[in-house]
Amino acid sequence: MSTTSSMFLTLTPAMPHVENSNHVPGPIDHVTLNLAVESLTYHIVSGDTLVPIAKSLREASVGDESSVSQSKGSFTEQIKAYPPPMSDTSTDSESVLSVENHLDNPILPAVHSDNRDIAATILPSEFLSPATILKRRLETTKDLIVCPGVYDGFSARIALSVGFDALYMTGAGTTASRLGQPDLGLAQLSDMRAHADMIANLDPYGTPLIADMDTGYGGPNTITLAVQQYIRANVAGFHIEDQVLTKRCGHLSGKKVVSADVYLSRIRAAKGAIEKARSDIVLIARTDALQQLGYDECVARLHAARALGADVGLLEGFRSKEQAAQAVKEFAPWPLLLNIVENGHSPLITVDEAREMGFRIIIFSFAGLAPAYGAIKGAYEKLKTEGVTGIQGSGVTPRGIFDVCGLRDCMRIDEEAGGEDFKDGV
Numbered sequence: 001m002s003t004t005s006s007m008f009l010t011l012t013p014a015m016p017h018v019e020n021s022n023h024v025p026g027p028i029d030h031v032t033l034n035l036a037v038e039s040l041t042y043h044i045v046s047g048d049t050l051v052p053i054a055k056s057l058r059e060a061s062v063g064d065e066s067s068v069s070q071s072k073g074s075f076t077e078q079i080k081a082y083p084p085p086m087s088d089t090s091t092d093s094e095s096v097l098s099v100e101n102h103l104d105n106p107i108l109p110a111v112h113s114d115n116r117d118i119a120a121t122i123l124p125s126e127f128l129s130p131a132t133i134l135k136r137r138l139e140t141t142k143d144l145i146v147c148p149g150v151y152d153g154f155s156a157r158i159a160l161s162v163g164f165d166a167l168y169m170t171g172a173g174t175t176a177s178r179l180g181q182p183d184l185g186l187a188q189l190s191d192m193r194a195h196a197d198m199i200a201n202l203d204p205y206g207t208p209l210i211a212d213m214d215t216g217y218g219g220p221n222t223i224t225l226a227v228q229q230y231i232r233a234n235v236a237g238f239h240i241e242d243q244v245l246t247k248r249c250g251h252l253s254g255k256k257v258v259s260a261d262v263y264l265s266r267i268r269a270a271k272g273a274i275e276k277a278r279s280d281i282v283l284i285a286r287t288d289a290l291q292q293l294g295y296d297e298c299v300a301r302l303h304a305a306r307a308l309g310a311d312v313g314l315l316e317g318f319r320s321k322e323q324a325a326q327a328v329k330e331f332a333p334w335p336l337l338l339n340i341v342e343n344g345h346s347p348l349i350t351v352d353e354a355r356e357m358g359f360r361i362i363i364f365s366f367a368g369l370a371p372a373y374g375a376i377k378g379a380y381e382k383l384k385t386e387g388v389t390g391i392q393g394s395g396v397t398p399r400g401i402f403d404v405c406g407l408r409d410c411m412r413i414d415e416e417a418g419g420e421d422f423k424d425g426v
């Protein structure tokens with residue numbers, strides 16, 4: 001039939017979703033349409049499956065004409081921005097399906113033919129989103145995923161240059177660096193989303209970012225928006241907790257948690273948003289109930305969160321190494337994340353010890369913020385008392401700092417595009 005007949009799409013192992021994907025919403029409003037298009041974009045770059053792409057296209061196709069044409073325009077632009085690896089047209093019969101046949105599947109009716117042409121140009125055969133990378137690593141290995149805390153673009157760049165399994169965007173550090181405020185629930189969704197978006201997209205196709213989502217910033221509707229926004233921001237995983245909205249750092253005294261019912265409504269809302277988006281973003285259920293309600297209540301809350309589909313558990317503020325090890329055993333093989341906050345309320349557990357205990361993710365929330373505090377304060381004090389910063393002779397040059405921030409990539413992009421901005425160097 002059309003131009004699509006000779007085009008092939010290599011599908012990822014997530015393909016079996018096809019059989020269960022016949023839920024197609026009815027007519028949609030502008031908001032839903034925009035979400036569909038954004039989710040579509042996400043799936044293009046994520047390479048999850050063809051189904052969400054086709055489903056989103058269908059959703060777009062039932063919107064009003066102006067929305068549809070607007071969405072198609074933006075869609076086409078997005079595809080141009082992410083050119084497919086056209087050289088890879090593997091013919092492995094298990095992994096290659098005709099786009100045309102696939103879109104003709106009766107569970108995916110009414111896809112516009114011009115949209116099929118667009119879909120046929122998408123070949124996300126090798127690309128996995130950071131969320132998918134993180135999720136598969138949790139599902140298919142027993143690795144301990146080690147994440148340094150990053151609190152801004154520069155600390156994230158430094159962590160990327162050192163090389164880690166994943167990064168952790170600390171809410172405490174975000175609040176400190178973005179707002180200059182303590183970790184008391186003062187950062188709003190817009191602050192956290194914008195910060196996460198910037199950090200997650202410094203290396204958009206690589207190192208996964210796990211980001212703090214605090215309490216979810218409100219009730220189920222706000223949490224739904226928060227999850228949608230984190231997904232669109234290319235965040236690979238997030239944790240959501242049971243503290244009251246006026247929360248505080250998990251390593252301060254006087255914490256208060258909401259009831260188990262309210263907590264579970266948060267988890268349910270988060271999971272529902274993830275499923276609706278067909279996203280692989282990793283849902284980490286955190287409980288801060290230890291201080292106020294004790295260990296058994298934490299265990300009950302995390303078991304309930306697990307039953308609702310949370311991918312990972314986080315029990316905040318362990319009192320001892322024994323308690324940490326006990327929790328891993330309690331939930332195995334469900335993965336647990338360990339939050340290390342040096343000089344906080346919990347004992348220091350090293351990467352090797354955490355691996356031995358069986359934790360699956362370890363975050364060092366203050367690994368960037370605390371040393372930055374010491375180094376910056378030292379330089380400022382020296383400047384004040386001695387009239388110099390002490391940086392001279394340290395070997396840290398402006399060029400070196402900009403290199404960490406991707407200067408070479410910027411130069412390469414310019415050169416490859418035929419630009420001349422850097423032909424005489426920098």
Ligand SMILES: C[C@](O)(C(=O)O)[C@H](CC(=O)O)C(=O)O
Nearest residue numbers: 170171172249250251341365
């Ligand atoms: C993990 C945490 O949520 C963070 O924002 O990094 C904080 C860290 C901290 O403030 O000590 C927490 O443990 O609550």
